[in-house]
Amino acid sequence: MHNIRKIAEDVIYVGASDRRLALFENVYPIERGVSYNSYVVLDESTVLLDTADHSVSREFLENVEAALGGRSLDWLIVNHMEPDHCSVIAEIVLRYPDVKIVGNQKTIQMIKQFFSFDVDSRAHIVKDGDTLTTGKHTFAFVFAPMVHWPEVMVTFDTSNGFLFSADAFGTFGALAGNIYADELDFEKEWLDDARRYYINIVGKYGVQVMNTLKKAATLPIKMILPLHGPIWRENIGWFISKYQTWASYTPEEKGLLIIYSTIYGDTANAVDVLAAAAAERGVRNIHMYDASKTDVSVLVSECFRYSTIVFASPTYNAEIFPKMEMLLSELRAHAFQKRDAAVIENGTWALSAGKKMSEILGSMKEINIIAPVLSIKSSLKEDQMGAIEEMADALSESVRG
Ligand SMILES: Cc1cc2nc3c(=O)[nH]c(=O)nc-3n(C[C@H](O)[C@H](O)[C@H](O)COP(=O)(O)O)c2cc1C
Ligand SMILES: [Fe+2]
Ligand SMILES: [Fe+2]
CATH class of the missing domain: 3.40.50.360 (Flavodoxin domain)
Structure with missing residues (x-):
C-alpha cells in the first residue's frame, strides 16, 4: 500500500524510511533509522525530484506510481548522484522510458558510471542558474559543489519558494507520520542527530556550505525539502543559523x-x-x-x-x-x-x-x-x-x- 503525502496541491512526498539499516554509508550507526525523501510535482508535465535507496525501493516505486495517478513521468531531476538517492534510477527509466533526466554535466557522467542504460538520449543537461519550466512551476538549479559530492545541486521552485536542498538540511532518523520539523520536538529529539549527520557527512566542506548558504540567502525560501529527515516550513532561519555555526566551525x-x-x-x-x-x-x-x-x-x-x-x-x-x-x-x-x-x-x-x-x-x-x-x-x-x-x-x- 502506498504512503504518499500532499505537501502542496501539486507537490507530493513519495519518500520512505529504513529502520533496519545499522550503519549509514556502512560507517555511521543510525539507531533511529533514516529516511530517503523524494518528491513528485504534478504540473503540465510531471516531475520527480530524486529517487531513493535500494532498501526502500518497493515503497518508493509504489509511491511514485500512486502520486502520478496514471500519468507518465516526464522529468527526473537528479540533485545528487550518491546511491542512497539514485539507486532506483534505472528502474524509473524502465517504468517511464520517455523520462528526461535533468542534471549537470557531472551528474550525467556519474549516471553513466553507475548504470549502463542509454543516458545520452534522455539527458537534459543544465548549467548553474539554468531554469526549467514545466507549466506553472519554474525550477532554478543552483550548484552546490561538495555539499556532499561534487555534482550536487539544489533546485529552487520559484513558483512556491520550495527549496529542494539535496543532502543539505538533512538529518539521520526515520520519519513516522510527521514529515514536518514543526510537528516534532526537533531541538530536543532531532538536533543531536542533525548535527551528527551534518558534521560527519559534510563537515569537512564548511567553505562550500557557506557559499551555498550565501546563494540561498538571496532566495525567498518558503520551505526546505531535504533528501533525509523532516521538511522545514517554520523556523527555517533557526536551522539555517545552526548550519552557519557548524559550517564556520564556530562552537555551538x-x-x-x-x-x-x-x-x-x-x-x-x-x-x-x-x-x-x-x-x-x-x-x-x-x-x-x-x-x-x-x-x-x-x-x-x-x-x-x-x-x-x-x-x-x-x-x-x-x-x-x-x-x-x-x-x-x-x-x-x-x-x-x-x-x-x-x-x-x-x-x-x-x-x-x-x-x-x-x-x-x-x-x-x-x-x-x-x-x-x-x-x-x-x-x-x-x-x-x-x-x-x-x-x-x-x-x-x-x-x-
Ligand atoms: C598493549 C599495550 C601497550 C602499551 N604500550 C605502552 C607504551 O608504549 N608506553 C608506555 O609508557 N605504556 C604503554 N602501555 C601501558 C599503559 O599506557 C599504562 O599502563 C597506562 O597507565 C594505562 O592507563 P589506564 O589506567 O588509563 O589504562 C601499554 C599498555 C598496553 C596494554
Ligand atoms: Fe550524499
Ligand atoms: Fe544522502
Whole structure:
C-alpha cells in the first residue's frame, strides 16, 4: 500500500524510511533509522525530484506510481548522484522510458558510471542558474559543489519558494507520520542527530556550505525539502543559523567536553578528578565520554558542539590509544578548528601519546592548547594536583570567557 503525502496541491512526498539499516554509508550507526525523501510535482508535465535507496525501493516505486495517478513521468531531476538517492534510477527509466533526466554535466557522467542504460538520449543537461519550466512551476538549479559530492545541486521552485536542498538540511532518523520539523520536538529529539549527520557527512566542506548558504540567502525560501529527515516550513532561519555555526566551525555552546581513553582505569580517574576541579570553579556544561564506548561519529559531532575540549589517552605500543587516535584523525579529516584544548597522557614505561596528540592537534587550524600537557605515570599522584588545578583554571576561563 502506498504512503504518499500532499505537501502542496501539486507537490507530493513519495519518500520512505529504513529502520533496519545499522550503519549509514556502512560507517555511521543510525539507531533511529533514516529516511530517503523524494518528491513528485504534478504540473503540465510531471516531475520527480530524486529517487531513493535500494532498501526502500518497493515503497518508493509504489509511491511514485500512486502520486502520478496514471500519468507518465516526464522529468527526473537528479540533485545528487550518491546511491542512497539514485539507486532506483534505472528502474524509473524502465517504468517511464520517455523520462528526461535533468542534471549537470557531472551528474550525467556519474549516471553513466553507475548504470549502463542509454543516458545520452534522455539527458537534459543544465548549467548553474539554468531554469526549467514545466507549466506553472519554474525550477532554478543552483550548484552546490561538495555539499556532499561534487555534482550536487539544489533546485529552487520559484513558483512556491520550495527549496529542494539535496543532502543539505538533512538529518539521520526515520520519519513516522510527521514529515514536518514543526510537528516534532526537533531541538530536543532531532538536533543531536542533525548535527551528527551534518558534521560527519559534510563537515569537512564548511567553505562550500557557506557559499551555498550565501546563494540561498538571496532566495525567498518558503520551505526546505531535504533528501533525509523532516521538511522545514517554520523556523527555517533557526536551522539555517545552526548550519552557519557548524559550517564556520564556530562552537555551538560554551562547554567543557572531556574525551578519554583508558585500559585499566587510571586515565579515567584523572579526568574525573579534573572534571571535579572544573565543577568547583563553577563550570556547569561538562560532558565526558570514553572513546572506546561511544561511536566516533558522536564524538566528532560533540567536538563541533563545545568550545573547550580535553583529550586524554594512555600510550599504547608507543602510539596514542587506537580509539583516541581515530577520533583525532577523524577531526583532522573534518577540518576541525577554532577550539581551546588540553591534553593528558598516560604511560607506564615510555610516554609518547601526549606528544603525538599535540602534533595532530597542532596540524589543525586555530586549536589553542591552553595548558601544559599533563603526563601521568600509571596513576595520578598527589603532587600532580597543582597541575590539575592549573588545567582546571584554564578550562574554566575558556568556558566562561
Ligand atoms: C598493549 C599495550 C601497550 C602499551 N604500550 C605502552 C607504551 O608504549 N608506553 C608506555 O609508557 N605504556 C604503554 N602501555 C601501558 C599503559 O599506557 C599504562 O599502563 C597506562 O597507565 C594505562 O592507563 P589506564 O589506567 O588509563 O589504562 C601499554 C599498555 C598496553 C596494554
Ligand atoms: Fe550524499
Ligand atoms: Fe544522502
